[in-house]
Amino acid sequence: MSAEENPAAEPAPVIDVQGDGRWMSQHNRFVQECKDAEPDVLFVGDSMVQLMQQYEVWRELFSPLHALNFGVGGDTTCNVLWRLQNGELDNIRPRVVVLWVGTNNHEHTADQVAGGILAIVQLLLSRLPKCKIIVLGLLPRGEFPNPLREKNAAVNNLLRTSLPQLGPVQLIDVGGGFVHSDGTISSRDMFDFLHLTASAYRTISTSLHELLLQLLEETPQERRASLV
Amino acid sequence: MKTWLCCCGAHWTSSGVMSEDANPAATPSPCQDIQGDGRWMSLHNRFVSDSKGKEPDVLFVGDSLVQLLHEFEVWRKLFSPLHALNFGVGGDATQHVLWRLVNGELDHISPKVVVLWVGTNNHGHTPEQICGGIMAIINVIHQKLPHAHTLVLGLLPRGKSPNPLRERNASVNALVQAEVASLSHVSFLDMDPGFILSDGSIAHQDMYDYLHLTPQAYQKVCQPLHERIKSLLDKHAP
Numbered sequence: 319m320s321a322e323e324n325p326a327a328e329p330a331p332v333i334d335v336q337g338d339g340r341w342m343s344q345h346n347r348f349v350q351e352c353k354d355a356e357p358d359v360l361f362v363g364d365s366m367v368q369l370m371q372q373y374e375v376w377r378e379l380f381s382p383l384h385a386l387n388f389g390v391g392g393d394t395t396c397n398v399l400w401r402l403q404n405g406e407l408d409n410i411r412p413r414v415v416v417l418w419v420g421t422n423n424h425e426h427t428a429d430q431v432a433g434g435i436l437a438i439v440q441l442l443l444s445r446l447p448k449c450k451i452i453v454l455g456l457l458p459r460g461e462f463p464n465p466l467r468e469k470n471a472a473v474n475n476l477l478r479t480s481l482p483q484l485g486p487v488q489l490i491d492v493g494g495g496f497v498h499s500d501g502t503i504s505s506r507d508m509f510d511f512l513h514l515t516a517s518a519y520r521t522i523s524t525s526l527h528e529l530l531l532q533l534l535e536e537t538p539q540e541r542r543a544s545l546v
Numbered sequence: 547m548k549t550w551l552c553c554c555g556a557h558w559t560s561s562g563v564m565s566e567d568a569n570p571a572a573t574p575s576p577c578q579d580i581q582g583d584g585r586w587m588s589l590h591n592r593f594v595s596d597s598k599g600k601e602p603d604v605l606f607v608g609d610s611l612v613q614l615l616h617e618f619e620v621w622r623k624l625f626s627p628l629h630a631l632n633f634g635v636g637g638d639a640t641q642h643v644l645w646r647l648v649n650g651e652l653d654h655i656s657p658k659v660v661v662l663w664v665g666t667n668n669h670g671h672t673p674e675q676i677c678g679g680i681m682a683i684i685n686v687i688h689q690k691l692p693h694a695h696t697l698v699l700g701l702l703p704r705g706k707s708p709n710p711l712r713e714r715n716a717s718v719n720a721l722v723q724a725e726v727a728s729l730s731h732v733s734f735l736d737m738d739p740g741f742i743l744s745d746g747s748i749a750h751q752d753m754y755d756y757l758h759l760t761p762q763a764y765q766k767v768c769q770p771l772h773e774r775i776k777s778l779l780d781k782h783a784p
Contacts, residue, residue: 336669338705338712340756347750372618372760391755424581460583461592467583505592509617510636511585516617 326426326434329400332392341390341397348388349405357386357410359530362398363418365391365513366457370523373516379527383534386412394423395434399441407445414533415442416526418454420473421466421512428472431456435477436484443485450533452526453481455491461511463501490529492522571671571679574645577637586635586642593633594650602631602655604775607643608663610636610758611702615768618761624772628779631657639668640679644686652690658782659775660687663699663737665718666711666757673717680722684732695778698722699771700736706756708746735774739766 332341359380361367367389370376376387388406390397398419417438423431439451455477456470474491481487496507496518503511507518514522577586604625606612612634615621621632633651635642643664662683668676680698687696700723701715719736726732741748741763748756752763759767 336711338709338756339707340705343706343756344750368755372754374619391758460585461588462584464583466581510613511583511588 324430324433324437326395326423326430327399327437328396329403330396331400331404332390332397341392344390345401345404345406348386348401349408351386351388352406352409355386355410357384357412358534359383359385359414359416360388360410360412361385361416361418362388362402362406363416363454364389364393364398364420364422366418366421366454367416369513370519373519375516375519375523379523380530383527383530386410389418392422393419394426395419395431395438396423399434399438402438402441402445407442411446412449414450414452414530415446416452416454416530417442420456421459421470428469428476431469431473432476432480435473436480439481439484439487443487449486450536451485451487452529452533453477453487453489454526455489455493457493457508457514458497458503459508459512461502461505467497490526492526495521569675569678569682571640571668571675572644572682573641574648575641576645576649577635577642589635590646590649590651593646594653596631596633597651597653597655600631600655602629602657603779604628604630604659604661605633605652605655605657606630606661606663607633607647607651608661608699609634609638609643609667611666612661612663614758615764618764620761620764620768624768625775628772628775631655634663637667638664639671640664640676640683641668644679644683647683647686647690652687656691657694659778660691660694660696661699661771661775662687662696665701666704666715673714673721676714676718677721677725680718681725684726684729688731694731695782696732697774697778698726698732698734700734700738702738702753702759703742703748704753704757706747706750712742733774733778735771737767737771739770 334341367387368391371387420431420435435453442449442451455474458467458470460466477489481489496503507515509515579586612632613636616632665676665680684696687694700719703712703715705711723734726734741752743749752760754760
């Protein structure tokens with residue numbers, strides 16, 4: 319699906335309707351961070367990414383990997399695409415990018431959302447040729463079974479096979495275990511049935527952290543060259 | 547029906563009911579489930595059932611600034627020991643909190659102190675309307691919990707640089723502070739420890755998205771809040 323056919327793959331900034339310009343302020347800050355920092359890992363996405371940085375687990379597991387966090391609450395694939403095209407990939411060469419976005423694409427179908435994520439991955443691969451990409455699967459949401467859970471699962475299914483075809487890209491589904499046998503999600507895991515609690519972040523971070531260590535270790539030659 | 551016009555622009559009938567067409571910020575309204583997963587109603591229902599099982603001394607109610615507080619260490623350290631419940635919902639404006647309180651969240655509990663923090667999400671409303679919304683909430687709390695003290699928290703500045711919402715929030719605070727001055731069952735607490743720096747900016751170390759507080763900022767604002775709540779609880783003791 320090309321960008322002309324898929325609205326979820328059309329880059330678009332967030333329009334400031336509230337009046338305090340916060341989205342653009344965050345974007346500008348990230349562009350500035352690209353000038354100052356040399357991250358090995360870049361996290362980019364929506365509030366699932368942004369909130370992670372406010373919990374202890376970020377300081378413990380991801381800061382030590384020289385990770386930057388470019389998450390913005392509310393972002394869709396369109397918004398992330400726009401940010402990455404407009405400065406948030408300039409001057410940095412992360413070795414791994416962790417992408418987590420799609421749950422806010424309310425106007426789009428599962429096919430379109432998957433296409434939007436693919437478009438972001440294609441952009442990352444073209445701008446960062448030696449980079450490896452981890453795409454986190456969309457989590458189930460809502461206290462009870464509902465159409466958004468099915469939609470998010472459908473997005474994950476579409477990505478599962480199509481992502482690896484693009485290059486060193488893999489889908490990691492960290493959502494297993496959140497839906498109990500009675501179909502409910504607990505507020506101990508998602509305090510508002512969407513955003514993760516500190517303990518839920520800890521649960522998903524363990525495997526993500528291990529995978530990151532693996533991927534960062536996989537290119538010892540590049541690492542030696544960069545230290546010279 | 548005769549109505550009285552309050553200085554905040556709210557119309558009151560003789561039975562103390564807000565005239566519905568006067569102020570949208572003071573008209574109880576549930577959040578519509580546009581997204582499709584019913585999360586707002588799930589949260590409301592959970593709060594109602596929580597209120598059946600628990601006996602909090604302190605109830606926090608409001609928007610995401612209340613809700614997120616529960617997720618950080620500061621809640622466990624400062625507010626759990628006070629037997630506090632948290633009924634914060636992200637995105638809520640005054641009319642949403644009003645609806646929740648009128649529809650069950652205050653039934654079955656008798657907290658001594660209710661901490662109210664809401665208003666920053668009332669987009670499109672004037673400061674007078676937002677103040678009217680906050681006063682309507684205070685009124686409902688007083689009707690349902692005649693012995694409780696309501697502590698209204700001032701709205702924080704927001705946005706990286708000076709902008710109209712900062713002015714709006716400051717105006718709301720001034721209006722509310724004036725309104726509650728004469729009420730013995732309500733007090734106002736300014737929650738801003740000086741977030742705005744000398745160049746007019748707010749640091750992302752305090753508000754990671756120039757609206758929501760980081761854990762370190764919550765530490766800064768919660769110390770005085772904790773002290774104030776404790777002194778209100780002490781006064782309330784028989």
